[in-house]
Amino acid sequence: MKQVFDALRHHAATRPNDIAFEDDAGSVTWQCLASRVEHLARELDDAGAIVAIGLAGGIDYVVADLALSLCAKRQVPLPFFFSNAQNAHVLMDAGVGTVITNNPELFRALPRLKMVDAASIPSVTLTMRPYIGGAERVIYTSGSSGKPKGVVLGDRQLSASITALSNVVQADESDTHLSVLPLAQLLEQICGIFLPVVSGAKTVFRFEATKALFGAPIDPLVNAFEEVRPTTSLLAPAILSRWVDALEDRRASDSLRFVAVGGASCAPSLIGKAIAAGIPVHEGYGLSECCAVVAMNRPGDNYPGTVGAPLEGVQVTLDAGEIVVSGPTIMSGYLNRAAAPDVWRTGDMGHFDEGRLVIDGRKDALLVTGSGRNISPEWVEQRVNADPRVAGSALGLRQSDGALVLIVVAAAPVDMARIESHLTDLPLYARPEAVILADPSEPGLLYPAGTPNRTVVSELINTRPAVALATAAQRIAS
Template sequence: MALTGGVDYVVADLATTLCGKRQVPLPFFFSHTQNAHILMDAGVGAVVTSTPELFTALPKLQIIDPVDIPDGPLSFPDYLGGADRVIYTSGSSGRPKGVIIGDPQLSASLTALALVINAGPQDRHLSILPLAQLLEQICGIFLPILAGAETVMRFEATKALFGAPIAALTDAFEEVQPSTSLLAPGLLGRWVQDLKAASRHAPASLRFVAVGGASSSPALIYKAASVRIPVHEGYGLSECCAVVAMNRPGQNRAGSVGQVLDGLEVEIINNEITVTGPTIMAGYLNGTPAPERWYTGDLGHFDGDRLVIDGRKYALLVTPAGRNISPEWIESRVNADPRIVSSALALRQDGTLILIVVAVAPITGPEIVACLSDVPAYTQPDGLILTDPSHPDLVFAAGTPNRAVAHQLVNTADALPLAPFQTKESLAS
């Protein structure tokens, strides 16, 4: 499916699912090269799209107009069907990998999440994140349908995820008065700032706002609470059907991603988060079936029964002095500033630590350094590269940085020097 979102997307998704057809969403935020790779890798024979001109170079591909929407309410059976969907992850190499998610994985995930969110017919979900993402498909399509709830979509608000003004998102929450929603940390930070600037609070109708896709600093969670956003951080990945752990209402703790979902088992092996349970994918398309225990590539630990994420295993930076730095540790603090959409900490080939900041409003080096006042001196960047959301392929839709692009950028672009926050006197004390 090559649809940006809206009701057309939902009907096409449900029609494909209930007919037992394999579904392959084509994210509108992927490049043409990435989507061309998906079409070939998945062997797609037909595409549902409102922009057929984008596919004229592929004559063997059947083009289907979006499904006509009937008047009146739509009703669907409880059973989601037996088809699977192939969710292509962005991939650090730029070549997306197809994650096969079937009815068993979806059913297990929906059952567990329904208990966490306590979804019911009284709910109204405001769908902001792109529907091509598995997590929004679960939270914005299937959970509301199974709970008898309503979903409202506002694509103008979705555009804020890619650097458009945040006012459309703020207005959407005020107009729709939803009870639930799902946001990326960058969007959450900008919404918090917009509310603070206007001395306003989030709508009183909200009872559960999930945030995920990238790490959120405790400072951002506290700021959200100060404007009455009931935000709950979670953790997951497409290979485990989007969600592994989530903070529960009444048990929210900033700095953790909450308790593991019912039915899943998480074990930390050599500091890496591993998962077993019914939500693990069937496998990668054109690859071998998934093993019983999935090694996530994420580092973490438990604080009691709550999971804490320490960063990506393969993103770990090792300085010339032999110090290990999880870049997410620094990035989450910087990203708490609402002017910043995303950031990436990287090492130049000469061992210099450089911070890339993707901003939607002016911000200075001293302001960025001030965000890092509580981290050790060895983790603080020596240089700064400022850019904006239009930089090609630097930021994935979830707000996480493309580290391959970031590595190339820090080794080719000039960086502004950053004065360290700590003085020699304070370091010596």
């Protein structure tokens, strides 16, 4: 993290009046940002060792994140998309004593917590202290059921990830990053805060665009790209699909030079449509346990269907098809559990194609049909997920007869013929025999990134009626 604060101090001294961050409420210059960070850090010096960030995003979040790092606290982001029960678990599990928030009413039920307002602006300009190191952050995995686990990351992991991703994105002072993903997610903390600070780029937050990730109208996101004219951004596949569909015959802003996509499997056909629409999409792969990114396609070396080569300094090997990662980005461990091993078994299956990593699916999600065929459900799901009407999908086996059944979570009406059209390039043995249509509000079915909760999927497939597809007879005959 030292490189972040060295860069912030440099920008504050050499470009004090340039805009660093902008959100729906206003903007902050580099000098004002450095002063606000120091001001909040002083207020937090005596706040205890563990502090949560209870903010949805924007400039206040940036100030809170940097201030907590500057004064060497352990910070715990509270995702606004977590349930009250999940965030209550996070607060208790992490031992949080202070929450930075602009809405203390959210935490009135926990009177033991101290509240700090991140929006306060110092009346005098303060000089930011040097970064001494030792800060940590705990990123809780976003389960929709059960209790999330806290991934502990510190200077070693973040510094290595920032350096490696800086070499991929190659941003500079001329860049503008449009931040869409929630800042409580580690990947957006790196790409929406740290990389822009290191490079001197400007970052713009548009919360209405962020809401589109959770089913809100797509127009604010489309408008944000047209009005802000960013050069870089980071998206999830589902929102990319909706954006491409909303563009229709138009092209995206010609200002864009690098758009990363990750968090879930992305169909090569969707990437092809996005590139044809003028969106320079580069798919990557990673997980919080490995500090967000393991591999990434690069400008000039972008191969849809792969997630690119491993990041510099990150070693990726395969053990019986399972992706194994080693290097400086491996987490310290899960909070309140044993330290992490030096080599992290991801649970994801993959293979290499000329040095570029290809993700085949989750090891524990592999389906074995009655005919002995091994099917990665992601292989089927990504084709359906490329449809902008689909918020997510999940393939599973019905216990009563061994049939492949596909759950389609439809954000808008979609007929069976359209669903079937997305599956025509699959071999018959991998095509679902039946479909269950589900609503995005189905409890616990999808995680925030759009990936399915396999436990809930199995329950629905084995208890809910399904509609047979027209090709089911073909599949059985084969």
